[in-house]
Amino acid sequence: MVTLNDTVAPTETVRSGRRPALRRDGRYASVFLAPSLAGLALFTLFPTAMALAISLFDWPVFGERKFLGFGNYTHLFGDPVFRRVVFNTALFVVLYVPLNVVLSLGLATWLGPKIKGRQAFRVLFFIPVMTPMVANVMVWRLLFQPGGLLDAGLNSWFGIDAPNFLGSSSWAMPAIVAMSIWQGFGYNFLVFSAALDQVPQSQLESAQIDGAGPLQRFRYVTWPMITPSIFFATTMTLITSFQVFAQPFILTQGGPGVATQTIVMYVYNQGWQFLTMGLASAAGWVLFVIIMGITAIQFLGQKRWVNYDV
Amino acid sequence: MTSETNSAVRKVRSGVSHTLLIIVAIVFLGPLVYAVSTSLKPADEVFTPTPHLFGSEIRWQNYADAFTFAPFDRYFLNSLFVAVAGTLVVVVASSMSAYAFARLKFRGREQLFVLFLGTLMVPQEVLIVPMYWLMQSLGWVDSYWALILPWAFTAFGTFLLRQFFLTVPAELEEAARVDGCGPFGSFFRIMLPLARPAIAVLTVFTFISFWGSFLWPLIIINSVEDKGTVPLGLAQFVGQQGTQWNLMMAASVMAMIPTVLLVIMLQKHLVRGLLVTGLGGR
Numbered sequence: 001m002v003t004l005n006d007t008v009a010p011t012e013t014v015r016s017g018r019r020p021a022l023r024r025d026g027r028y029a030s031v032f033l034a035p036s037l038a039g040l041a042l043f044t045l046f047p048t049a050m051a052l053a054i055s056l057f058d059w060p061v062f063g064e065r066k067f068l069g070f071g072n073y074t075h076l077f078g079d080p081v082f083r084r085v086v087f088n089t090a091l092f093v094v095l096y097v098p099l100n101v102v103l104s105l106g107l108a109t110w111l112g113p114k115i116k117g118r119q120a121f122r123v124l125f126f127i128p129v130m131t132p133m134v135a136n137v138m139v140w141r142l143l144f145q146p147g148g149l150l151d152a153g154l155n156s157w158f159g160i161d162a163p164n165f166l167g168s169s170s171w172a173m174p175a176i177v178a179m180s181i182w183q184g185f186g187y188n189f190l191v192f193s194a195a196l197d198q199v200p201q202s203q204l205e206s207a208q209i210d211g212a213g214p215l216q217r218f219r220y221v222t223w224p225m226i227t228p229s230i231f232f233a234t235t236m237t238l239i240t241s242f243q244v245f246a247q248p249f250i251l252t253q254g255g256p257g258v259a260t261q262t263i264v265m266y267v268y269n270q271g272w273q274f275l276t277m278g279l280a281s282a283a284g285w286v287l288f289v290i291i292m293g294i295t296a297i298q299f300l301g302q303k304r305w306v307n308y309d310v
Numbered sequence: 311m312t313s314e315t316n317s318a319v320r321k322v323r324s325g326v327s328h329t330l331l332i333i334v335a336i337v338f339l340g341p342l343v344y345a346v347s348t349s350l351k352p353a354d355e356v357f358t359p360t361p362h363l364f365g366s367e368i369r370w371q372n373y374a375d376a377f378t379f380a381p382f383d384r385y386f387l388n389s390l391f392v393a394v395a396g397t398l399v400v401v402v403a404s405s406m407s408a409y410a411f412a413r414l415k416f417r418g419r420e421q422l423f424v425l426f427l428g429t430l431m432v433p434q435e436v437l438i439v440p441m442y443w444l445m446q447s448l449g450w451v452d453s454y455w456a457l458i459l460p461w462a463f464t465a466f467g468t469f470l471l472r473q474f475f476l477t478v479p480a481e482l483e484e485a486a487r488v489d490g491c492g493p494f495g496s497f498f499r500i501m502l503p504l505a506r507p508a509i510a511v512l513t514v515f516t517f518i519s520f521w522g523s524f525l526w527p528l529i530i531i532n533s534v535e536d537k538g539t540v541p542l543g544l545a546q547f548v549g550q551q552g553t554q555w556n557l558m559m560a561a562s563v564m565a566m567i568p569t570v571l572l573v574i575m576l577q578k579h580l581v582r583g584l585l586v587t588g589l590g591g592r
Contacts, residue, residue: 026416028493033422036407039463043441044429050440107334110327121331123577125338130569132522134541135562139345141548142555147357149344156360182341187584194581243433246524250548264435264525271439272529281439288436295431 055282061275072282082283084258085266088173092262093241095177096184100237104185105230108192109218113201122193125186133183137250140179141166144251166252169259176247176260183247184240188233195229196222227306235298239291263287349373349559356555372560379557381535382564385543392457392539393520399458400516401509404467409497411468412475413483423472426465434461438529445530452537456530461523467512470582474508475501507579514572515583521569540565 055073058066076082107125111118128136143149144165151162165175199222207217245264248254254261254269261269263283271280343363348356349372351365377383410416411423441460442451450456483496491499502509524541531537534546544561547553573580 025414025493029410029414029416029419032406032410032414032493032497035403036426036463036465036468039403039459040426040429040465043444043460043463044432044437047437047440047444048432050443051436054439054443111331115327115331119577121335122580123574124335126580127342127566127570127573130518130522130573131566132524132541132544132569134522134524134544135565136341138544138547138558138562139341142348142356142559143341143344145357145555149340149361152357152359152361182338190580191584239433243435245435250545253548267435267438268525268529271442277439277443281436284436284439288433291433292431 051281051284054277055285057278059276059278059281061277068278072278073286075279076282076286081258081261082266085261085263086286088258088260089242089244089262091173092177092180092244093238095173096180096241096244097234097237099177100181100185100188101230101234103181104188104233105192107185108189108196109222111193113197118193122186122190125189127186128183129186133246134250136183137179137247140175140182141251144175167256169256172252172256172260176244176251179251180241180244180247184237188237191229191233192226195226199225224307231298231302231306235295238294238298242287242291242294345559345563348556349563351556353554353556369556372556373564376557376560376564379554380543380546380561381538382540382543382561384535385538385540386564388454388457388537389521389539389541392454393517395454396458396462396520397513397516399462400464400467401513403463404465404512405471405502405505405509406497407468408471408475409493409501412472413496413501414493426468429465430469434525438526441526442529451530452532454537457527457537457539461526467516470512471505471508474505478504508582511576511579511582514576518569518572 056067056069056071058068058071107121111121145151146162146164150165154160154162163171165171203221204217207221212220243264244262245268248260248262249265249268252260254265264287267280267283267287270276270283347363350368350370351372352367352369355362355365407426411419411426437460445451445453445456445460448455478501482500486496486500522541523539524545527539527542528545531539531542534542538546540561544558544565547558576583
């Protein structure tokens, strides 16, 4: 890390005229920083503040705006649809994040450094992470159709009558979770398998010689070394899973009813179907606060179980 | 004796392990194979009581038909243009600011860098409403500008390249400076050439995130036939009666191909792109 010291204080005086050089750097720095600073100010900082401002107004896309104070927020928490939407998103997160982390960690451990062709699996599993989400979801929409691969396969190979996955209120959410895991676990798989590469084989072998079984080796040798990666992966997966949108939007349109509508879908619907930007912005801020809260809890919790010393 | 049994056990174990692996790979590949298989079938053979890998004919014509069924040529051109232009802006802006943070000394550098990183916390979903209003004010609704610029200034690129620039030995630059090379000279002649691998990673991952972006184009583009990108074009079919699934799958496969090729090309450097991918997907 760069310390404050080598930023401001001219500690090493290699050449004379350090101060003029510093000032000259400052002028150059403003040129180098100008595009990014202008862009971030206009397209991130200003809109973040505006989002808060808009959320305090009755703000239709066209027509009169009216100041409401916290009216939009009280409306949101009183709206049974919004409460359901928050519940759906939480349900998705609770199902998706643990399954994703366990599956990718399990596979990464199993496909350890000794397995041949591991690089091929890394690339393979990473493909749906990179291909356009909409294309991935379209494939799964067909897969889940009545008469699609799952329905036809279950019926003709196992004699099971498959439910109408996307049209059933009990199957739609698991279907979305399954699709999302297929699409997203390659990311964490790559994180974990890169971390496992760093665990020295010699330590694992000496633990084995000392009579430690595979589970003990994992618990006492591997685990302490990969906790930073698990922390990173869990945080990232949590944040992105609260933002789930394209999967329910294309698989179920949030249906049946509002059974699979998520917070981001709600933002989209309020803003661009019902044209009530104030409510949309307030819902967006609720999501932001949830994400900040989760991140804060994660960072506080990491002190307890993340081991950075090993 | 013991060592022989041991090695036999190991062999069985690795055999089981490999079989399980192949099953995992097949289950994982299933949807992709299904997409390609459907994309090559005649329309009336998409839904059959028993699944078949191949239809009565291998219909490559579907790939051509997808372009006449919907203006996918237009969608592909739009996506390509937007992704290339957006990536260019990202790479130029972030390599410049990364150089400033890594190499130039100026007051408030640490605070400014923290502010940069802070912007990463804000999720896109919070920004879309004010961003739409901003686009309205600028007259950019339904324009290429709106597709390219709003998400082209993320701090990811700056962060990624700064990390790389910090690893370049300072002596290289100091020698150049003694020879009369200013910050611009050392940026263009020393840092950029050295950073080529890091810039390549940033370029590819940024391109891919533009290529796949969906929510923002969905909001800001009204004339899909004219300025629609590939994901928008694909999503047009959702909910339509009598979806042409074979053509849909052909279009989906075509949308995936460029990214699959890029992932394979960049396979050695995927780990470095994880941060750009994880939160940068706009």
